[in-house]
C-alpha cells in the first residue's frame with residue numbers, strides 16, 4: 421500500500437455533488453454527517469470546494485447538461501480522489517430512466533469507485549460503504565479510478581457537444 | 586549565539602517544528618471541544634496530523650491564468666512569519682535576557698503576515714469567490730489592527746518599554762483596570778485575526794465555499810492550515826506575555842503551570858466564542874471594531890496613561 425493511499429484513508433474530505441436528485445439522497449448524506457453518526461471520528465469532514473476534496477459523492481441522475489458540469493468539476497479535483505455514487509439513481513437512473521433528458525448513467529463518463537445502492541440509502545449504508553472502501557484501499561484491492569491509466573472515459577466528445585448550447 | 590544555532594532554533598525548537606506540533610495539538614483541542622459542545626465524540630488526537638499529511642501527498646492544482654509564482658509562494662509567507670513570531674516569544678519566555686529592544690514591534694508586524702499571505706494567495710488564484718474572500722480579509726484586517734495596536738499600547742505604557750523581557754518582569758497589566766479592558770479588546774481582535782467564527786467571513790464555508798482558499802489544494806493548502814493552527818497556538822501566548830507576563834514568577838514549575846492555565850483559558854474562550862456565535866457580516870464587523878472596540882481600547886490607553 422502506498423504512502424499516499426494510506427494517508428488518504430485516514431482523512432477523507434467529502435465534497436457533495438448533487439445532480440438531478442430527488443433530494444432524498446442529499447438529505448441522507450447530510451444525515452450521515454450529523455452529530456448522531458459523527459463521521460469526524462474517522463476524520464471524515466464535509467468541504468465546500470472541490471480542490472479540498474478527497475471523496476466526491478454523486479447523487480441523482482446526470483442529465484445532458486449536468487453531465488458536462490460534473491465532468492468539468494471532477495477534472496478539477498486533486499488526485500488521488502475517489503468517486504462514490506450514492507443511491508440507485510447514478511447506477512441505473514431508476515424512475516428518471518425514460519425521461520426526455522436522460523442520457524446515460526454517470527458511470528459511462530466518470531470512473532466511479534463505489535456504488536451505494538438504496539433509494540435513498542440509509543446513513544448506516546453509507547458508513548458501511550466508506551468502511552469497505554477504506555478497507556479495499558488499504559488492502560490494495562481497490563485502486564482509485566483517477567489513478568487508472570488505461571481506458572479513459574472522461575472527456576467523451578459526444579457528450580461535450582450534446583449540452584453545449 | 587552563532588548563525589547555525591539561530592537556524593536550528595528557527596527550524597526545530599522553538600520555531601517551526603515545535604510550533605507546528607503544538608499548533609496541531611491545539612487544533613485538536615479546538616475540534617474536540619467543538620465536538621463536545623455538539624454532543625459528539627470528535628476526532629482522534631492525531632487527526633490534524635493525518636489531515637496535514639494527506640494534503641502533502643495530494644496533487645497541487647494550479648488555477649489556469651492565475652499568478653502561479655505568487656499563488657505558490659503566498660502560503661510560505663504566513664508559515665515563516667508565524668514560526669519566527671513563535672520563536673521570538675518562546676525565547677523571551679525561556680530566558681528574559683534573550684530579548685532585544687523593539688521585539689514587540691517585530692511581533693506586531695509578523696502577526697500581520699499570515700493574513701497578508703491569505704490575501705495575496707486569494708488574489709493570485711483568479712477565482713471570483715477567492716477575490717471576495719480576499720477583499721473581506723483586507724477589510725477585516727483594517728478593522729481589527731487599530732484596536733489591536735491600541736490594546737498592545739497599554740502594557741507598553743505600563744512597563745515603559747517595547748522589549749518583551751521588560752514586559753515579562755513588569756507588574757502584570759491584568760491587575761489594573763486598563764489592563765482588563767485592553768485584554769477584552771485583544772480577545773475580540775484575536776478572534777478576528779484567527780478568522781474564526783464570528784469573524785470567518787473571508788472563508789465563509791456556506792456562502793463562499795472556502796472563500797480565500799477555494800483554489801488551494803495539496804501542500805499549499807496544508808501550509809495554510811498549518812499556519813492557522815500555529816496562530817491558534819501562538820496568539821494566546823502573545824496575550825499571555827503582554828497581559829500576564831509579570832505573573833510568570835517563582836520556581837520553574839509554578840511559572841509553567843500558571844502560564845499553561847492562562848493560555849488554556851484564552852484558547853477556551855476562543856473556542857467557546859466560536860461555537861456560540863453566528864457569523865457576522867463584514868460591515869458589521871468593521872463597525873464593531875472601529876466603534877465600541879476602538880473606543881474601549883482608547884479608554885484603556887488613556888487610563889493606562891493616567892496610571893490606572
Ligand code: SF4
Nearest residue numbers: 442445507508509539
Ligand atoms: S436514489 Fe432514490 S432517493 Fe436517491 S435521488 Fe434517486 S430517486 Fe431520490
